[in-house]
Amino acid sequence: MIPVTKPFLPPMEEYQELLKGIWDRNWLTNNGPLVNELELRLKQYLNLDHLLFLSNGTIAIQIAIKALELKGEVITTPFSYIATTSSVVWEGCQPVFADIDKETFNISPESIEKHITDKTSAILATHVYGNPCDVEAIDAIAKKYNLKVIYDAAHAFGVKFRGKSIFEYGDISTTSFHATKLFHTVEGGAVITRSPELLKKMAFLMNFGHDGPEKFVEVGINGKNSELHAAMGLCNLSHVEKILKKRKEDYLYYQYSLQPLEFISQKIHKETEYNYSYFPVVFNSEADVVKVMHELGNNKIFARRYFYPTLDVADYLETSSEISVAKDIASKVLCLPLYYTISKVEIDMICRIIKRSLRYN
Secondary structure, eight states, X not given: OBOSOOOOOOOHHHHHHHHHHHHHHTXXXXXXXXXXXXXXXXXXXXXXXXXXXXXXXXXXXXXXHHHTTOOSEEEEOSSSOHHHHHHHHHTTOEEEEOOBOTTTOSBOHHHHHHTOOTTEEEEEEEOGXXXXXXXXXXXXXXXXXXXXXXXEOTTOTTOEETTEEGGGSSSEEEEEOOTTSSSOOSSOEEEEOSOHHHHHHHHHHTBTTBSSTTOBOSOOOBOOOOHHHHHHHHHHHTTHXXXXXXXXXXXXXXXXXXXXXXXXXXXXOTTEEOOOOOEEEEOSOHHHHHHHHHXXXXXXXXXXXXXXXXXXXXXXXXXXXXXHHHHHXXXXXXXXXXXXXXXXXXHHHHHHHHHHHTTOO
């Protein structure tokens, strides 16, 4: 079987070595030494001033919305994972969907501006598959209309734009360290900001609002993560460079091996150091996607229609936005298996099956 992804696991002895310290200290959670070390090492690796390690990427978005005190409408993308939208609703705001760019698959700045009303408080944009949004255009719109900006950077670990971490952009960036991500802590996430004031507020929000044992300054939540998860993150961080290198090799090998098949590739933003998180293919029709998935499935190979359907179809939403580009891309996109241990032989087999199913030799 070839799944769409597999988590990277470090050598067991490396993890066990950190577990020994956890057992000796008997300190499992509540801002333990490994959590602190992971935050420090992540900031050093990514060249960031501020980062908080959280329990997952969804709680990161929720805390970001709460910290910015957003109300009313939040303009967001319909082409993302459901957590991007559900977090907006969970925090009592109304998601408004702007369409996406047909080449980058990211939210379109032009469509954002068309959807701004006197109820709009923020923009929540996803760096889709780790590809940077048009951060400069979005920043200009935010300043023009006095809006806050949150970036869902769940896919964007290690990505740089113009020489600095993509996490540096927006009022707050959030990310995921879920097991499916190229850097993971099994379950986990983070919030990143340039603002010391926002960092302090989010530190209260993630820990029940505690300011000391008997004082509560915010309506907080439990967003903390554990020493066990931090240990996995510390182990994986020491391997992340080889993970990134292998991802790039396999991504480029897919491009080579799928020739002469005609398909649309995501256009990566200029001046980007990309992380090759996913290998999305946009076929000519939805029928082609269904056919390819069927043939791959017959061979125990599992690709994913990621992201399908568009988020406007969620049962708890009432929306009427015109998002024709997003719907078109969502109907035809397929993410092929990509993970650290996938082999060239397996990629060759996947590409042969795709070509054969579409009548290419």
